[in-house]
Amino acid sequence: MNINQLPSIKDRVSAVEWQTRVDLAACYRLISLHGWDDLVFTHISAKVPGSEDFLINPFGLMFHEITASSLVKVDLEGTKLMDSPFEINPAGYTIHSAVHEVRHDVTCVVHTHTAAGVALSTQEAGLLPLSQQSVFVLASLSYHDYEGVALREDEKARLQADLGNTDFMILRNHGLLTCGASIADTFLRMFILQRACEIQLMAQSTSATLTRIPQPILDNAQQMINGAMRSTGGLGGSLAWPALLRKLDQQMPGYDA
Secondary structure, three states: OOHHHOOOOHHHOOHHHHHHHHHHHHHHHHHHHOOOOOOOOOEEEEEOOOOOOEEEOOOOOOHHHOOOOOOEEEOOOOOEOOOOOOOOOHHHHHHHHHHHHHOOOOOEEEEEOOHHHHHHHOOOOOOOOOOHHHHHHHOOEEEEOOOOOOOOOOHHHHHHHHHOOOOEEEEOOOEEEEEEOOHHHHHHHHHHHHHHHHHHHHHHOOOOOOOOOOHHHHHOHHHHHHHHHHHHOOOOHHHHHHHHHHHHHHHOOOOOO
């Protein structure tokens, strides 16, 4: 199939669903633009407003190819709710449906397999308090042990228990996951987590003695972050998102088709 000839479904969905599709397609392309994609093998999801259904990538498309119309809408059982020539990634369904089932405060879930994220996930000590970026992550971080490719239904309960009410997760030997109340905030969380992993690996590659952030600062981190979120109306994703879309329109347009 020629993906450039996919018909638009804009007139077949509500205005709020279409806007979610546009923002989610933009998120896919931003992941590609930052070099965080892994061919066709990772995934981002977003809930359809006013429902428990969610949108996820068509399995087999590269992230830079994804458009608002090509996203696949499924229910929590993984059943396609609109005609689509595409299937979805079974592991993607397992991970994303697990989060959406229990985290009703979450609109978007981003999962990546970046080299820095996977490398960090292999470290027994996990993410260390070495950077300002790590402070934001450590205030709401969880871990999930590797159980093989995420295809088993019974893993969902353990992933849900490990995630709890956190917004950042390191999947050991696997990759990174972030979630949030908006697509913009969830992307920003992944940017911060990815950068924290990169900084830690760079710092550890030197022979220098590393300085950790003092525990009292870490203890006060959640209060500090909550205050910042109140003053900006969110994590800050809404501030960066318009600029990110301008960059995307210049370098990788077409996501809103």
